[in-house]
Amino acid sequence: MIYHRDIRIEFNHCDPAGIVFYPRYLEMTNSVCENFFREVAGYSYAEMMAAHQGTPTVRAEVSYHAPTRLGEVIDWRLSVTRLGTSSIGLRNEAHCGGLLRVTVDLTLVFVGGGPDGDLRPQPWPPAVRDRIAAFAGAG
Amino acid sequence: MIYHRDIRIEFNHCDPAGIVFYPRYLEMTNSVCENFFREVAGYSYAEMMAAHQGTPTVRAEVSYHAPTRLGEVIDWRLSVTRLGTSSIGLRNEAHCGGLLRVTVDLTLVFVGGGPDGDLRPQPWPPAVRDRIAAFAGAG
Amino acid sequence: MIYHRDIRIEFNHCDPAGIVFYPRYLEMTNSVCENFFREVAGYSYAEMMAAHQGTPTVRAEVSYHAPTRLGEVIDWRLSVTRLGTSSIGLRNEAHCGGLLRVTVDLTLVFVGGGPDGDLRPQPWPPAVRDRIAAFAGAG
């Protein structure tokens, strides 16, 4: 299945060339993933923080196909490309006006630990994993 | 006395009009204040965080006199306008090419508390207050 | 009348203290104003840019009443406090959980000019001014 999220390109996203400043795409995909975890996986970043857990990004591959301009609305499409014991692969595609603009492949790792301790990878909570697996498996 | 800090205007600061996107001025003055506390007051934000303390901004007044463009270098000038028991007034002026571009007047409050507790205003640590007062009083 | 816009506080808005980093409030109010001009005034920033026009902020006064945390949803409420020949006063209030968190009073000026020329204040286009006046005057 595909998780959709629209983001309108505003002044704060754009550079002096009038197109999206590319680090802002990563801010957008972080937002898309954050909402995916809250709405689909049922475990928000606020809840993770309170439990001294999180899903840091350990790998990102970004390909830019075409620029996006002020006022355009991106249809971000997130799909699960891999679900490991404590990691996940998430593909984020930015579609707009019938064109693929940017592809962002992310690998996130679920980590946890004590309040002042180091965070270590740990298995997904079963309920979270089940919800993500159901989403990924749905046609 | 005046605390100086140069910031070169880069792509990430600018909007589609090719000038500094105004919320970036506040990011810059936050950076200037952060370095002032580390270098002049002798108490860095990292040290404050570790002690569950901080200096949140409670008031900001920003006046824009002229735009600043990609490639220009701002000479930020910080001065202490008021030093209270647990607060401080900091004026930040952005000078460039002989012109005042932006003035940012900030009021910060020193707060502290327990790790999970609410933060409340508390008096400046005496050594911090003494260093700021010496800086403010120097000709 | 009041123009409303909800913004959920995400990772990208927050600082190491787990609360909104205050320059992000200005990014949010810029977004709220940008959407107000598109939806209410009927003249988007993208259209203004194409016409070598814009609405730079010349004055901002920000008062912080209480912190906002990751996961909270701000109800931004924009009202018109003054409508001049070429300027506008816009009050932005951040409400959340029954509490006013932040107030941002902005003064914007409508400017225009040639593609490479300096931008100068100019009167609001009549249709834009009429729509803003109708909004401001509605009960």
Added chain:
Amino acid sequence: MIYHRDIRIEFNHCDPAGIVFYPRYLEMTNSVCENFFREVAGYSYAEMMAAHQGTPTVRAEVSYHAPTRLGEVIDWRLSVTRLGTSSIGLRNEAHCGGLLRVTVDLTLVFVGGGPDGDLRPQPWPPAVRDRIAAFAGAG
């Protein structure tokens, strides 16, 4: 040769977990590349913009090895991995405390065009190419 640039991790870089918010690494590498073009290649982004040229990023691969915290200073090390007719490969490594924290491999393409026209890849200006080649070839 290696181009070095130090960046101190400040409040604006960090997330609620107290570590660098990963899209900020891309803002930093954009800044490092921007300074590399100004100082080493002898062609600043401001000069490129004025000539309706630029070096958009078309590919980024980011690997996170270890987190970086508020107050740490990153030694960014940029090296040229490939110099094509109109493209360049730039590796950016974030070193801190004897550890490699992040690696960012970027591919940039030199583009140009008319003021309102579409930008197309074009060969590096010879003087720019020569300076980059001399830097890349130096032991």
